[in-house]
Amino acid sequence: MDQTLKIELGKQGVFVTTLQELYNWGRRSSVWPMQFGLACCAIEMIATTMARYDLARFGAEVFRPSPRQADLMIVSGTVTKKMAPQVVRLYNQMAEPRYVIAMGACAISGGPFKQGYNVLKGIDRYIPVDVHIPGCPPRPEALIQAFITLQKKIDGQHLTGADRPRHLDANAQGEFPVPEFGEHDLEPTSNQGVWPVEIQGTGNREQGTEGHSQRLTCD
Amino acid sequence: MKSVEEIKAAIEAAVPGAGVEFVPNPGPAAEHSLRLAPESALAVATFLRDDADLAFDFLSNVTGIDWPDKEIAEKAKVKRQVIKTVEGVDQQLEETVEETRKRVEPGCLEAVYHLYSIAKKHGPLVLRMKTANRSDQVELPSFTPVWRSAEFQEREIFDLYGIVFRGHPDLRRLLMWDGFKDHPMRKDYVEPDDYEYEPTAHDEVLKRAQEHKSREQGSGNREQGSGIA
Helix, strand or coil: CCHHHHHHHHHCCCCCCCHHHHHHHHHHCCCCEECCCCCCHHHHHHHHHCCCCCHHHHCCCCCECCHHHCCEEEEECCCECCCHHHHHHHHHHCCCCCEEEEEHHHHHHCHHHCCCCCECCCHHHCCCCCEEECCCCCCHHHHHHHHHHHHHHHHCCCCCCCCCCHHHCCCCCCCCCCCEECCCCEECCCCCCCCCCCECCCCCECCCHHHHHHHHHHC | CCCHHHHHHHHHHHCCCCCCEEECCCCCCCCCEEEECCCCHHHHHHHHHHCCCCCCCEEEEEEEEEECCEEEEEEEEEEEEEEEEECCEEEEEEEEEEEEEEEEECCEEEEEEEEEECCCCEEEEEEEEECCCCCCCCEEECCCCCCCCHHHHHHHHHHHCCCEEECCCCCCCCCCCCCCCCCCCCCCCCCCCCCCCCCCCCHHHHHHHHHHHHHHHHCCCHHHHHHHC
């Protein structure tokens, strides 16, 4: 619908919307994150939810201690190789639609521990990540920025068509393989369906689950 | 606190045949240590804890050291019989030649313990123990029966260095998982090859990343493969 006409109608007291807008508005306004922290970034995540930064302004104050009730996984901290299977398992246990924010240098790449023997070099090797935030740790403002980015992304999702999100696609893969403990490393070392992340022309990492789910069905 | 030499004398008086060796530290810290023989180490540890003067009631730190096999080149002067032709006549002469000989000093694993006394307010006393080698004789006595705080730290050393502590109540890996085969803090540990993107200034890491890249291009590029799919 034409945006100017919509505004004009709004001025006359007529509210016009689409089902998609209403649906996405409802989803993005009440994203429940999972109560789950891995390292020092979790402290910043906790600070973000408290009175000073107040993530409740964006509708995400309800941290659920169960993956069954959560929509958003904030991977806040270093993912060790010993912890990685549990993180993937928790992600598998979340109900669709679900989103992932990789918070901090460790969660996106391994960070200062990248050359270590027991640190996973980024959680996006095993699960699709929607928003990456750099920082060590990122400030609460950065987490809020990431959250707003995620809300914009949810707002832009189409309910139909090829680029519809995973939870509206009956054929999309919902189960992500949990890595096993091997003799020298995790096996496999990455999920070929989500890694490596496609790099777009400008060199930006893609920020879409649509691409991931498409590749998953192809693979 | 008594000096380390005095403690050594006290140990030798209390535990006959203790086999304690004084290891001087030539640095400015001058933190000398005592090397215990594994056979009598438990008796020595019990003495250090229970002695009224020493009363080392707190084990603050346990750590491991890996001493890899060391190749030592030595220059030695050797006398040799040489036949030389001097003025058309063959003569047997004795000549001194400098030769470089190489010998390999076998490596070992070492556990280091730092003791304090809270009752007497002194410390630290540094104890060391060496294993016979790095491969099959890697047993040392556990100090967990004497100081409970050694439990997790000895488990960590077992995990990362591979020292097996005899008498440990629960010797399992601490940081890595049970099926893991390597000991990551050993000098000859080979990390898994996942160096695909390393934005770093460290030359060594960059080199490994480049090696990884060339290897991957040689054997069916993974990134291209998924791009096509």
